Amino acid sequence: METEPGFDKLVHNISGLREAIRPLIQWAEKQIPRKSHKTTSLFLYATAGVRRLPSPDSEWLLSNSWSILKSSPFLCRKEWVKIITGTEEAYYGWIALNYHTEVLGSVPEKKTYGALDLGGSSLQVTFERKQDGNDETSLKLSIGPVNHHLSAYSLAGYGLNDAFDKSVAHLLKRVPQVTSEDLISGKIEINHPCLQSGYKEQYTCSHCSSIRLADGLSPIGGKKLVKGGESGVSVQLIGVPKWDECSRLAMVAVNMSEWSDNSHGIDCELHPCALAENLPRPIGHFYAMSGFYVVYRFFNLTPDATLDDVLDKGSEFCEKTWDVTRKSVVPQPFIEQYCFRAPYVVRLLREGLHITDSHVIIGSGSITWTLGVALFEAGKAFPYGAKFHSYEIFQMKINAFVLFAILFASLFVLLCAFSCVGNWWVPKFFRRPYLPLFRHNSVTSTSVLNIPSPFLFQRWSPINTGDGRVKMPLSPTVAGTLQRPFDTALSFSCGGIELAESSLYSSSSSVAHSSSSGSLGQMQFDNNTLGSFWTPNRSQMRLQSRRSQSREDLNSSIAEAHLAKV
Structure with a gap:
C-alpha cells in the first residue's frame, strides 16, 4: 500500500504527516493478527526525497514520525526510523527481486536478475558481476555457500516525479x-x-x-x-x-548532460546517457519494478507488452482532453503526468541505460525494496563498512586456522579427561568381549591370574589331582569351537547355548576343563611356559574327544572340585 504525497513534501506539516502514516498503520493492523501486533517490528526508512532535504527538515520529519509510530500497536524503536542510502535502497530491491523469483541462495547456483527500482525521486540499479569490483558501487553478498558480487548505485533525479520536475525546469529556461x-x-x-x-x-x-x-x-x-x-x-x-515535442522533452530528462552542470555532453548512441563515466554499465537480464510497473498498470498493459506498446498508449492518452482524461481513469495522483511518463520510461531504458527490450521484464507490483528490508531484518546480518561494503545473510564465517586450533584443543581436553577417569568410563555396550585386565602372581605353580570376568561368573580355583594334572572343574567352554586366548565366546550348538571362559595357568602340565550340554571335550595347551601362551602362533589349542571318560570319572571330578572349594 502507498500513500501520497511523499515524506519530503510534508516538512513542518504535522497534520499531513499524520494523514500519510495513519492509513499505513490501519492497513497493517488488518493484515497482521491482533495477538501478533506487539511482536511485529515496524520500520520507517526514508529514501531519496528526504535524503536531498536540508538536515533540519529531514530531522524534523524523522522526529515527528517517531512520535506518531511509537503510539502504534506495533513494536517500533527510534533507531528504526531513519534515512537509508541509495546503495542500501538498491541492495534491498535486488534481494526482494531475486527472492521473489526463487533465485536467491539457490543450490545449485542459478543466474540472478538485475533490479531496476524506479521510485518518485531516484532510480536504483543493481546487478551481479562476474568478478568482484573495487569501485564504490561494489557489494558482496553471501547466502549460505553462495557468494554474489554486485554493483549497486542510485541515480538521483531519475524518479518519475523528479523527471517531470526537470522537464518543467528545462521549459522555464526557454x-x-x-x-x-x-x-x-x-x-x-x-x-x-x-x-x-x-x-x-x-x-x-x-x-x-x-x-x-x-x-x-x-x-x-x-x-x-x-x-x-x-x-x-x-x-x-x-x-x-504535442507528442513529438513531449518525446524529445523526455529525452532531455534522461540525458544528464542536458540538465547537469557537472557533465559534458554525452552521446547517447555511444554511452548510456543517464550514467556518469565512473558508473559500471548494466549487464544481464533485468526486472523493471515499482515505477515501471505503475506505468504499465496505468495503461492496462500486461508484463509481456513491448516498450513500443507503451509509446502507442502514451500517444493515445495525450490526444484526449483533460476533462475526458481525468474521468476515464480511476482517481489517483499524477494522472496528468502519464503522457510524459510513457516516453520517459522507454527512453530511460533504451538510451539512458542501454538495456534492450529483450533484456528487460516488467516486474510485479509486489516486488519492492521494502520486501528486501523485511527479508534482511529476518536474516539479521548487515555488516557495513565505510570503504568496503559486505552484506552477509544466514552465514557465519570463521578462519580455518582458528577452527583447527579449537578442534585440536577440544580433542586434547577430551583425551586428558578419559585418561583421568580410567577404564570405567567405557559403556558396557562398547566393551570388547575379552578380559581386559591381567594381574599375574607366580608365587606358586598353582596360582592363577586374577582376571575379572565381564560375565561375572564365579571364579574357580585349579585342582591338583595328584596325578600330574591340574583340573578346572565345570569351567565353561564351547564344544567344537576353537578358542583364542582371552576370548569369552557365546555360541549355539545342537544341545543349546554354551558359554566359555578361558583362564591362564602357570603349569607345566596340560589344562583340562570342559562342560557342555551336548558333548564333552577337552581343551589342551601344549605349552610348558606362560610366555609361550602369549603368542598364539607358537601355541596350539585343540579339542580332543573324551568320549571314553566314564560317567563315574566325571562325577568324581565334580566331587573333588567341591571338596577343594570347601
Missing part, C-alpha cells in the same frame, strides 16, 4: 525575459507539450531553483515555501499537447 520578481509572484506560465489540452494548474518546481534566469540571478534567492511546507518555485502549467 521562457524569455523571466526575472526573479516574476517567479516570486507565481504568475509565470509554462506551456507543457506533455499535458492535455484544457489542463491549467499551479505547480511547485523544485529543480527550477537551480537554473539561471535572464537577469543573471538564480531563483534560489527568491525561493519560498508554498502551502503545506513544500519548497520550490511556483509556476502555472498549461497543457499544449
Whole structure:
C-alpha cells in the first residue's frame, strides 16, 4: 500500500504527516493478527526525497514520525526510523527481486536478475558481476555457500516525479525575459507539450531553483515555501499537447548532460546517457519494478507488452482532453503526468541505460525494496563498512586456522579427561568381549591370574589331582569351537547355548576343563611356559574327544572340585 504525497513534501506539516502514516498503520493492523501486533517490528526508512532535504527538515520529519509510530500497536524503536542510502535502497530491491523469483541462495547456483527500482525521486540499479569490483558501487553478498558480487548505485533525479520536475525546469529556461520578481509572484506560465489540452494548474518546481534566469540571478534567492511546507518555485502549467515535442522533452530528462552542470555532453548512441563515466554499465537480464510497473498498470498493459506498446498508449492518452482524461481513469495522483511518463520510461531504458527490450521484464507490483528490508531484518546480518561494503545473510564465517586450533584443543581436553577417569568410563555396550585386565602372581605353580570376568561368573580355583594334572572343574567352554586366548565366546550348538571362559595357568602340565550340554571335550595347551601362551602362533589349542571318560570319572571330578572349594 502507498500513500501520497511523499515524506519530503510534508516538512513542518504535522497534520499531513499524520494523514500519510495513519492509513499505513490501519492497513497493517488488518493484515497482521491482533495477538501478533506487539511482536511485529515496524520500520520507517526514508529514501531519496528526504535524503536531498536540508538536515533540519529531514530531522524534523524523522522526529515527528517517531512520535506518531511509537503510539502504534506495533513494536517500533527510534533507531528504526531513519534515512537509508541509495546503495542500501538498491541492495534491498535486488534481494526482494531475486527472492521473489526463487533465485536467491539457490543450490545449485542459478543466474540472478538485475533490479531496476524506479521510485518518485531516484532510480536504483543493481546487478551481479562476474568478478568482484573495487569501485564504490561494489557489494558482496553471501547466502549460505553462495557468494554474489554486485554493483549497486542510485541515480538521483531519475524518479518519475523528479523527471517531470526537470522537464518543467528545462521549459522555464526557454521562457524569455523571466526575472526573479516574476517567479516570486507565481504568475509565470509554462506551456507543457506533455499535458492535455484544457489542463491549467499551479505547480511547485523544485529543480527550477537551480537554473539561471535572464537577469543573471538564480531563483534560489527568491525561493519560498508554498502551502503545506513544500519548497520550490511556483509556476502555472498549461497543457499544449504535442507528442513529438513531449518525446524529445523526455529525452532531455534522461540525458544528464542536458540538465547537469557537472557533465559534458554525452552521446547517447555511444554511452548510456543517464550514467556518469565512473558508473559500471548494466549487464544481464533485468526486472523493471515499482515505477515501471505503475506505468504499465496505468495503461492496462500486461508484463509481456513491448516498450513500443507503451509509446502507442502514451500517444493515445495525450490526444484526449483533460476533462475526458481525468474521468476515464480511476482517481489517483499524477494522472496528468502519464503522457510524459510513457516516453520517459522507454527512453530511460533504451538510451539512458542501454538495456534492450529483450533484456528487460516488467516486474510485479509486489516486488519492492521494502520486501528486501523485511527479508534482511529476518536474516539479521548487515555488516557495513565505510570503504568496503559486505552484506552477509544466514552465514557465519570463521578462519580455518582458528577452527583447527579449537578442534585440536577440544580433542586434547577430551583425551586428558578419559585418561583421568580410567577404564570405567567405557559403556558396557562398547566393551570388547575379552578380559581386559591381567594381574599375574607366580608365587606358586598353582596360582592363577586374577582376571575379572565381564560375565561375572564365579571364579574357580585349579585342582591338583595328584596325578600330574591340574583340573578346572565345570569351567565353561564351547564344544567344537576353537578358542583364542582371552576370548569369552557365546555360541549355539545342537544341545543349546554354551558359554566359555578361558583362564591362564602357570603349569607345566596340560589344562583340562570342559562342560557342555551336548558333548564333552577337552581343551589342551601344549605349552610348558606362560610366555609361550602369549603368542598364539607358537601355541596350539585343540579339542580332543573324551568320549571314553566314564560317567563315574566325571562325577568324581565334580566331587573333588567341591571338596577343594570347601
